[in-house]
Amino acid sequence: MLGLPAETFWLILPWPFIWVGLALVMYFKMKREDDAEENGNS
Amino acid sequence: MSLDGVIFIIYILTLLMIGLWFSRKSSESSEQYLLGGRSLGPAVTAMTMQTTAMSGYMFMGAPALAFQYGWYAVWYAIGDAGGSIVNLSVLGKRMRRMSELLGALSPIEYLEKRFEHASVRVVGSIISIVFLFAYVCAQFIAAGKAMATLTGFPYEMSLIIGISVIIIYTVAGGYLAVAYTAFVQGIIMVAGVVGIGVLAYIHVGGLTSLNTALGNIDPTYLSIWGKDLAFYGQWGVVLGAILIFSIGYMGLPHVVVRHMSMQSTKTVKGAILIGAIWNQFFIFVPYILGLAGILLIPTISDPEMIITELAYTLFPGFFAALLLSAVMSAVMSTCDSLLIQAGTILSRDVYQRFINKNAKEKTTVLVSRLCILGGGIVGIVVAIFEPPSIFGLAVFAFGTLGNAFLVPYVASVYSKKANYIGCLCAMIGGATTNIIWTSMDLEAVTGLHPFLAGLLVSLIGMIIGSRFGRKPSQSILTIFEQSKNKRSFSTQFDQNIARSLAPEAKNISKFLAKESGSVRNSFS
Numbered sequence A: 001m002l003g004l005p006a007e008t009f010w011l012i013l014p015w016p017f018i019w020v021g022l023a024l025v026m027y028f029k030m031k032r033e034d035d036a037e038e039n040g041n042s
Numbered sequence B: 001m002s003l004d005g006v007i008f009i010i011y012i013l014t015l016l017m018i019g020l021w022f023s024r025k026s027s028e029s030s031e032q033y034l035l036g037g038r039s040l041g042p043a044v045t046a047m048t049m050q051t052t053a054m055s056g057y058m059f060m061g062a063p064a065l066a067f068q069y070g071w072y073a074v075w076y077a078i079g080d081a082g083g084s085i086v087n088l089s090v091l092g093k094r095m096r097r098m099s100e101l102l103g104a105l106s107p108i109e110y111l112e113k114r115f116e117h118a119s120v121r122v123v124g125s126i127i128s129i130v131f132l133f134a135y136v137c138a139q140f141i142a143a144g145k146a147m148a149t150l151t152g153f154p155y156e157m158s159l160i161i162g163i164s165v166i167i168i169y170t171v172a173g174g175y176l177a178v179a180y181t182a183f184v185q186g187i188i189m190v191a192g193v194v195g196i197g198v199l200a201y202i203h204v205g206g207l208t209s210l211n212t213a214l215g216n217i218d219p220t221y222l223s224i225w226g227k228d229l230a231f232y233g234q235w236g237v238v239l240g241a242i243l244i245f246s247i248g249y250m251g252l253p254h255v256v257v258r259h260m261s262m263q264s265t266k267t268v269k270g271a272i273l274i275g276a277i278w279n280q281f282f283i284f285v286p287y288i289l290g291l292a293g294i295l296l297i298p299t300i301s302d303p304e305m306i307i308t309e310l311a312y313t314l315f316p317g318f319f320a321a322l323l324l325s326a327v328m329s330a331v332m333s334t335c336d337s338l339l340i341q342a343g344t345i346l347s348r349d350v351y352q353r354f355i356n357k358n359a360k361e362k363t364t365v366l367v368s369r370l371c372i373l374g375g376g377i378v379g380i381v382v383a384i385f386e387p388p389s390i391f392g393l394a395v396f397a398f399g400t401l402g403n404a405f406l407v408p409y410v411a412s413v414y415s416k417k418a419n420y421i422g423c424l425c426a427m428i429g430g431a432t433t434n435i436i437w438t439s440m441d442l443e444a445v446t447g448l449h450p451f452l453a454g455l456l457v458s459l460i461g462m463i464i465g466s467r468f469g470r471k472p473s474q475s476i477l478t479i480f481e482q483s484k485n486k487r488s489f490s491t492q493f494d495q496n497i498a499r500s501l502a503p504e505a506k507n508i509s510k511f512l513a514k515e516s517g518s519v520r521n522s523f524s
Helices: A006-012 A015-038 B003-021 B030-038 B042-053 B061-102 B107-115 B118-151 B155-204 B207-217 B235-246 B253-260 B267-282 B284-296 B303-314 B318-355 B361-384 B390-414 B420-439 B442-446 B450-465 B474-484 B491-523
Strands: none
Touching: A006 B061, A015 B061, A015 B267, B003 B118, B003 B155, B003 B318, B030 B155, B030 B253, B030 B318, B030 B361, B042 B061, B042 B155, B042 B253, B042 B267, B042 B318, B061 B107, B061 B235, B061 B253, B061 B267, B061 B284, B061 B303, B061 B390, B061 B474, B107 B118, B107 B253, B107 B318, B107 B390, B107 B420, B118 B155, B118 B253, B118 B303, B118 B318, B118 B361, B118 B390, B118 B420, B155 B207, B155 B267, B155 B284, B155 B303, B155 B318, B155 B361, B207 B284, B235 B390, B235 B442, B235 B450, B253 B318, B253 B390, B267 B284, B284 B303, B303 B318, B318 B361, B390 B420, B390 B450, B390 B474, B420 B442, B420 B450, B442 B450
16 A cells, blocks of 8 residues: 555545546536536526 | 747737726726726636636746655645635635625635624735735746746836736737737647657657656655655645645635636536646656656756747757747736736725715726736735745735635535635644744644645634624525525526516516606696
8 A cells, every 4th residue: 555554545645546536527528518518508 | 939939929919918808897986997897707717716826836836846856846836726626615605695795706705704793804804905916026037037037128117018918918908919819828838838748758759768767866755755755654634735726726816716617607617627627748757847847957947937948959940939829828827817916906895885886987996906906016026035945925915815715615615604704724734833833934844735734724614713703694595505505596597587577677666656746746
């Protein structure tokens, strides 16, 4: 685990992936909203 | 001339050219000068938001913190890496819509118009001017220090050269110059940090080797509770460390103004993605370099200079030159945003609101330019009398601004009940708590980070305060609903309807003109 104690590894290392995942979720959510708005489905 | 000197001069000239390029366009109107005509696309919005947020702290304070506390410091990076995602997702669309519906050009004007009371603008202007100025001074000192170390010039001379460049392009090109220079600076910052990061990674033999070596020196360097377990079990401190940079940006006037300057609400989604990717490449590396510094330069006298020391001793040449530009980019991109925001608040929220209500567009732009120039000169004079700690001052100013404005901005678009009493309580309560908590070092006694304490008081202030005083008017409630909901018509529909109605509109105008003419004739 990169030479780190388990506590440090699991509390810190996943965060970059969590943030990018959240950004992708928000991107597609907003894209769907924008498309719906553009098509007049709102 | 050495390579780093040539690269740095090219960088400075590029910034000046961008400033001059936008000078004519920016002079067209106050909206152009102060908000870039609300025309920024996703890439520029993301970069200007992030480079404004990432100050010289990232190159000096962050590695110093990791050098002192080990892996504990990365808590700050975790919050910071998600800051733009949270900020744009929570405020982005709603604040863009509402600021346009309210016709607000400055983030403080926005608060007054949303909460419908002049006192909000007075208190907001005082808090923001004082703490933006403190923040500017901290950045000026960082700029002078960095440039003096990297070029060998005296501190005062470095300060004057570096800040003069910022003042020239900001005064000339206004918000557009600030935003587009930030775009260039963002690319240089990430290239510099990633370049040095890769070289340091190879030098220490990878992350596992780094951690093993750190563990051999002191196993507590690897703990999430800090070296010597300084913060053991203090979740209030850890939570504050995460929150200050993950949600704190929503309270900084010079950052939230980026929501107001976006081209449209559709800009938000692209900006979230670009900002998130840029963050993951940029934010963690300075902390890791601070950890590498424990191994590579353990006897360094000033840990704030770890990154520059690493670059110049281990990787001289092109990367050191790139790093000089990257450090200055981080400092300058924050300085220019702070300066233009201070200028905006002084010209729009003080001069035009309370001194000359009928000021023409050209006068407002001129006053903005003079305020930026004046603020810059005063900042240089203050920075020459260097305060004891740059980063203490930067974090203090950041925390106080965040605590004063975060709750009002979020409540402005999410709470129908939020009114001016609530806003005043939140601003004054949040700022005062942070000031008291920091100056009396209550963190050590309570185990609660000053930012978290200020946030709780500000939130309580908004909830309780909004129960008193006048409720939001019907027009504000209508704007609130409009900013919450999607547009009723598509862009295509809007364009078609405008095209279809154009001949009728022309005929109606002609008819009205004719009618008013005949009425005038009948009276004459």
